[in-house]
Each structure stands twice: as structure tokens, then as C-alpha cells.
Amino acid sequence: MTVRELTEQAGFRVLSMPDGEREIEGVYAGDLLSWVMGRASEGQAFVTIMTNINVLAVASLLDLSCVILSEDAEAPSEIIVSAEEKGINLLKTELPTYETCLLLGSLL
Amino acid sequence: MPKVTAVNNEILYYRFDVDGDNFTSAGEASVQTKRILRRVGFPPEAIKRVSIAMYEGEINMVIHASGGVAELYIEEDRVVIVLTDHGPGIENVELAMQEGYSTAPDNIRSLGFGAGMGLPNMKRYTDGMEIETKVGEGTKITMTVNV
Numbered sequence: 217m218t219v220r221e222l223t224e225q226a227g228f229r230v231l232s233m234p235d236g237e238r239e240i241e242g243v244y245a246g247d248l249l250s251w252v253m254g255r256a257s258e259g260q261a262f263v264t265i266m267t268n269i270n271v272l273a274v275a276s277l278l279d280l281s282c283v284i285l286s287e288d289a290e291a292p293s294e295i296i297v298s299a300e301e302k303g304i305n306l307l308k309t310e311l312p313t314y315e316t317c318l319l320l321g322s323l324l
Numbered sequence: 325m326p327k328v329t330a331v332n333n334e335i336l337y338y339r340f341d342v343d344g345d346n347f348t349s350a351g352e353a354s355v356q357t358k359r360i361l362r363r364v365g366f367p368p369e370a371i372k373r374v375s376i377a378m379y380e381g382e383i384n385m386v387i388h389a390s391g392g393v394a395e396l397y398i399e400e401d402r403v404v405i406v407l408t409d410h411g412p413g414i415e416n417v418e419l420a421m422q423e424g425y426s427t428a429p430d431n432i433r434s435l436g437f438g439a440g441m442g443l444p445n446m447k448r449y450t451d452g453m454e455i456e457t458k459v460g461e462g463t464k465i466t467m468t469v470n471v
Contacts, residue, residue, distance in 0.1 A: 248433075250383070250441035253376055254448060266436045270383075273351035277358065277375045279368075302355075 217324055219282045219305045222261070225323050228284060228307040231291055232299040238281045243320050245313055249274050256280065263316050265289045275304045282307055286316040336364070336398040342382050344391025347435065353394045354379035364398060370471045373449040374403050377467050380442045381407040387428050387437060388412065389463065405450075405467045413459040421447065 220236030222228070241259030246252045247266050256262060258279045264271060265287050272295065275283050282305035285291055291308065299306040309316055338360065340353035358375040366374075378394060385392040389411020397404040414420050420427075421443050428438030447453045452468040 247436055248439035248441070249436035250380065250445060251439045253380065254441050254445040258372070264436075268435055269348045270351060270436060273355065273379060277351075277354060277372065277379055279372065 219261075219307075222282075222320075222323060223307055226309070226319055228309050231285075231296045231306040231308055233305050233307075234300055234303045235305055238305060240281045240324060243317060243324065244280075245317055253278065261320065263313055263320070265313065267291045267295060269295060269298060271295075272298055272302055272304055272306075276302050281305065284309060284316060284320075286311060286313040334399060336360075336396075338396040338398075340394040340396070342385050342391045342394055344386055344389065347386055350382045350386045351379055353382055357396055360396070361398070361403070366403075366471055370403070370469055374405065374469045377446045377449045377469065378405055378407075380445045381405065381465060381467075383437055384442045385409045385411070387432050392462075401471050402451075403469045403471065405465075405469075407465045407467075408462070409464075410462040413461055413463055414455065414457040415459055417455055417457065 217240050219238045222240055223230055240261050244256035244260045245263040247264050249270055253274055256278055259281050261282050261284055262275060262280045263284045263286050267285060267289050271283060285308045288310040342353060343349060354375045357378050358371055361371040389409035392409030395406040419425050423444045424440040426438045426440035432438040450467040451470045454466045457463040
């Protein structure tokens with residue numbers, strides 16, 4: 217499933233989608249970024265409540281397919297601009313992390 | 325932009341200053357490194373390993389040492405990363421290498437770091453890692469990624 221298809225089916229809000237045709241290859245959830253850095257892998261969707269610029273660095277270095285901000289985590293505008301610049305798909309949902317993952321599990 | 329010097333015909337050398345006061349800009353050296361290695365045409369797997377190791381190193385220097393210098397040597401079949409800082413040094417390297425052990429302050433955890441994964445990740449993603457450190461003087465870490 218592509219990021220665009222997921223967004224439509226899950227009803228996620230789009231903050232930035234420079235690469236909607238990117239294929240999603242699994243999911244990783246977590247908020248401790250170094251932990252995520254060591255364990256997430258390329259192509260995964262990354263569910264987190266962290267909204268600082270380092271989230272984009274992790275997404276970019278690991279080549280993740282998208283970042284999904286759960287729990288209605290508020291993303292500062294510079295993060296959204298930076299995500300667009302770095303080619304990172306950034307989505308948002310009001311669902312808590314667990315429910316977000318359940319939904320992803322049922323759709324993917 | 326980093327300073328680039330051709331050491332000789334075989335090796336490309338880049339030097340990045342890692343700003344210790346700007347936590348949110350940490351990662352610039354690794355993002356630029358990724359770009360450089362892509363241009364050189366290295367395989368994605370090697371590029372990923374180099375940039376992750378470098379990123380963790382950058383974050384460490386910002387958290388613990390008020391910044392430092394990251395140097396990159398690109399050779400034909402390997403990349404060498406040298407991270408040098410004049411921070412407090414590492415008291416117990418063996419302990420610091422354990423997953424989950426961290427001396428990072430609490431405010432760092434609120435940014436998503438301090439999981440005690442930095443050094444272990446650097447080791448995991450590289451083919452060789454050497455730590456030279458002296459308490460009160462600083463730390464030099466040399467990492468090698470074979471291509």
C-alpha cells in the first residue's frame with residue numbers, strides 16, 4: 217500500500233506528502249529516537265508522538281516511508297516546512313499510538 | 325557546507341563542525357554525509373550505516389561535549405569517520421557500550437534521546453569502532469564502514 221492510499225483509507229491528516237506513491241513496508245512505533253534509529257528499518261511507517269526536528273533526521277537517515285504523529289501531537293510549522301523540503305511524508309491522527317497501530321495492522 | 329580537501333587522489337576528506345549549542349540542528353553533518361556518499365555512488369546499505377553512525381555520534385557530542393568535530397574520509401572501499409570532542413570523556417567505556425545505559429540529562433529524554441543506544445548503535449552499524457577517551461579531556465571515536 218502506498219502512503220497516499222493509507223492516508224485516504226485511514227483518514228489521516230496530511231501535513232506534508234512530497235512522495236505519496238511511496239510503498240509502506242511495515243510499521244514501527246516508538247518515541248525514544250535512538251532506540252528507533254537502531255531498530256526501525258527502511259520503508260516502514262513510523263508512529264510517534266515526538267514532533268521535534270530530530271524525528272525528520274531519523275526518518276530521512278533510515279529512509280522511512282512516512283511519519284505518523286499520533287495522539288494529535290502538535291507539529292511546529294518549521295517541522296512541516298522541513299519535512300516538505302527533505303521529501304518526508306508527514307501525517308497526523310488524533311488516535312492514540314496503540315489504536316493507530318491497530319488501524320495500520322488492519323489496513324496494511 | 326563542510327570543508328572538502330583532496331588528501332590525495334584516492335581519498336576524499338570532509339570536516340564538519342558540530343555545533344554544541346544547537347540541539348535541533350544536530351544531524352546536519354550526517355544528512356550532508358548521506359548526500360555526499362550518494363553522489364560518490366556508494367550502495368544504499370553502506371550509506372545508511374555511515375549516516376546513522378555519524379548521526380548518533382553527532383547527537384552524543386551535542387548532549388555530552390558541547391559539540392565537536394566530525395571528519396569523514398572516503399576511500400575506494402571504505403569510509404572512515406572520526407569524531408573528536410573536548411568534553412568530559414567517558415568514565416566507563418564498557419558500561420557506556422551497554423544498551424540502555426545513559427548519563428544524558430532528563431531534558432534530553434524529553435527530546436527523544438538518552439535511551440542509552442547511541443554508542444551501541446554506532447558499533448552495530450559499523451565494521452570497526454575504536455574509542456580513545458580521557459576523563460576531563462575528551463573523546464575521539466574512529467569508526468570504519470567497509471563498502
